[in-house]
Amino acid sequence: MSGPLVLGIETSCDETGVAVLEGMSVRSSVLASQVEMHERFGGVVPEVAARAHVEAIRPLAHQALTNAGIHPDQLDAVAVTRGPGLVGALMVGFAFGKSLAYSLGVPVFGIDHMEGHLMAPRLSFDEYEPPAVVILASGGHSQIVHVKGWGDYEVLGGTIDDAAGEAFDKLARFMGLGYPGGPAIDRDSTEGDPTAVDFPRALKDRPFDFSFSGLKTSVVTYLEKAKDEGTLPERADVSASIQEAIVDVLVEKTFNAVEATGVERVGGGGGVLANRRLRERFAEEADRRGVGLFIPETSLCTDNGAMIAGVAVDRLNAGHEGDDLRGDVDPGLRLGA
Amino acid sequence: MSLDITTSSPDETLALGRKFAALLTVGDIVLLSGRLGSGKTLFVAGVGEGLGIPDRITSPSFVISRIYRDGFLPMVHADVYRLGSIAEFEDLELTDDSGDGVLFIEWGETVAESIGDDRLDIHIDIEGTDRRFRFEPSGAWYDRDLAVLG
Numbered sequence: 001m002s003g004p005l006v007l008g009i010e011t012s013c014d015e016t017g018v019a020v021l022e023g024m025s026v027r028s029s030v031l032a033s034q035v036e037m038h039e040r041f042g043g044v045v046p047e048v049a050a051r052a053h054v055e056a057i058r059p060l061a062h063q064a065l066t067n068a069g070i071h072p073d074q075l076d077a078v079a080v081t082r083g084p085g086l087v088g089a090l091m092v093g094f095a096f097g098k099s100l101a102y103s104l105g106v107p108v109f110g111i112d113h114m115e116g117h118l119m120a121p122r123l124s125f126d127e128y129e130p131p132a133v134v135i136l137a138s139g140g141h142s143q144i145v146h147v148k149g150w151g152d153y154e155v156l157g158g159t160i161d162d163a164a165g166e167a168f169d170k171l172a173r174f175m176g177l178g179y180p181g182g183p184a185i186d187r188d189s190t191e192g193d194p195t196a197v198d199f200p201r202a203l204k205d206r207p208f209d210f211s212f213s214g215l216k217t218s219v220v221t222y223l224e225k226a227k228d229e230g231t232l233p234e235r236a237d238v239s240a241s242i243q244e245a246i247v248d249v250l251v252e253k254t255f256n257a258v259e260a261t262g263v264e265r266v267g268g269g270g271g272v273l274a275n276r277r278l279r280e281r282f283a284e285e286a287d288r289r290g291v292g293l294f295i296p297e298t299s300l301c302t303d304n305g306a307m308i309a310g311v312a313v314d315r316l317n318a319g320h321e322g323d324d325l326r327g328d329v330d331p332g333l334r335l336g337a
Numbered sequence: 338m339s340l341d342i343t344t345s346s347p348d349e350t351l352a353l354g355r356k357f358a359a360l361l362t363v364g365d366i367v368l369l370s371g372r373l374g375s376g377k378t379l380f381v382a383g384v385g386e387g388l389g390i391p392d393r394i395t396s397p398s399f400v401i402s403r404i405y406r407d408g409f410l411p412m413v414h415a416d417v418y419r420l421g422s423i424a425e426f427e428d429l430e431l432t433d434d435s436g437d438g439v440l441f442i443e444w445g446e447t448v449a450e451s452i453g454d455d456r457l458d459i460h461i462d463i464e465g466t467d468r469r470f471r472f473e474p475s476g477a478w479y480d481r482d483l484a485v486l487g
Contacts, residue, residue: 046401047425086400140399161378162396170398174373213396214347217374221463332404 107322354383
């Protein structure tokens with residue numbers, strides 16, 4: 001192992017993540033999830049999230065350093081998510097990261113959360129590098145990105161209404177399956193028949209864009225009609241059919257982008273990439289087309305500090321010296337903009 | 338003095354939003370209610386098009402609110418479904434963010450008491466593939482010529 005020692009901090013949403021990287025090797029990565037706190041609301045509540053980050057961040061940073069066997073003085077840089085995300089949540093990590101960097105006299109890097117997801121596969125696969133097409137899908141985002149080089153990204157398409165994870169959340173809530181919706185529907189689908197109900201796959205004419213609003217409406221309409229008529233199928237069949245509709249669209253659009261760009265590597269990130277059916281389908285499709293698939297283990301798909309540190313390691317290796325300490329968070333940050 | 342308008346496709350809902358945009362003025366607050374899949378976000382997407390906002394209007398549910406500044410009027414689009422209390426809503430200061438523009442709040446009925454009387458409530462009912470929009474003006478909205486929407 002070699003390369004700079006970087007502490008990465010992620011607090012854009014409902015997970016507090018801190019990690020230590022040595023080069024692109026993960027020395028430690030710890031997480032405090034708030035899922036249980038947000039469960040009763042069926043989603044992330046901004047104020048609850050910010051308060052929970054405040055409580056978690058210091059002990060978590062301590063734990064990350066301890067697990068890595070590193071004294072803070074040994075750090076070469078601190079990396080922290082600058083956006084996009086919930087403003088209150090971002091501010092907690094950003095203030096902590098800047099303070100720590102300042103007190104240690106090392107550079108601080110304000111990192112785009114989405115760029116972190118694009119970099120995450122690099123922590124699992126040495127051979128993952130640009131050019132690549134990467135699908136990013138979570139509760140807050142659904143995008144297909146052409147990674148032309150590190151720092152050189154083109155967003156090819158994305159959702160025109162709900163993010164994929166949001167569609168899972170809303171439909172799981174409607175079906176009474178609980179939060180977060182993705183894992184709930186994933187579990188419920190295990191025993192279900194994905195061909196039981198033929199829910200719509202929207203936007204056939206737009207190769208890289210998604211729409212999940214029509215699916216939502218279709219599921220609601222279908223369930224109410226079936227209930228009235230007494231033809232309600234097993235819940236697992238409905239779950240599996242919903243999951244298949246979302247997975248179909250994500251796989252098809254991603255490989256449309258692979259074909260259009262001619263890249264030979266396809267990557268993935270974001271919480272939705274933890275979905276088992278989606279991973280299975282991506283593996284089949286990549287295999288069939290003979291392209292390399294770089295979807296890291298689940299803990300690197302969901303939000304984490306390691307991917308944030310990873311971007312800073314790349315910056316340091318490229319000779320960057322860090323960002324201005326006077327910088328601020330940017331909740332509306334957009335990749336490639 | 339409420340007004341009902343029925344749309345029979347997503348395109349018609351978008352078009353209704355576009356038309357509605359012409360009625361808007363600085364400081365307007367619109368509360369939208371209606372069940373999952375009723376077309377709240379789609380209607381606001383139409384309003385965004387009408388206001389000349391170049392960005393895609395995507396669902397604000399996950400992030401609670403999004404601000405669009407590149408149209409004829411700034412627009413704040415929020416979804417308050419998950420907020421635990423009126424106090425939490427007030428902490429977000431959305432009415433400040435939209436002071437020089439317009440504010441659309443999905444699931445807005447839960448925070449209506451915090452908004453005050455100058456507001457338009459839009460309730461959307463699902464009727465098969467149709468959507469019935471009920472426009473209910475309060476306060477200053479009484480003087481607005483909603484009839485042009487019909």
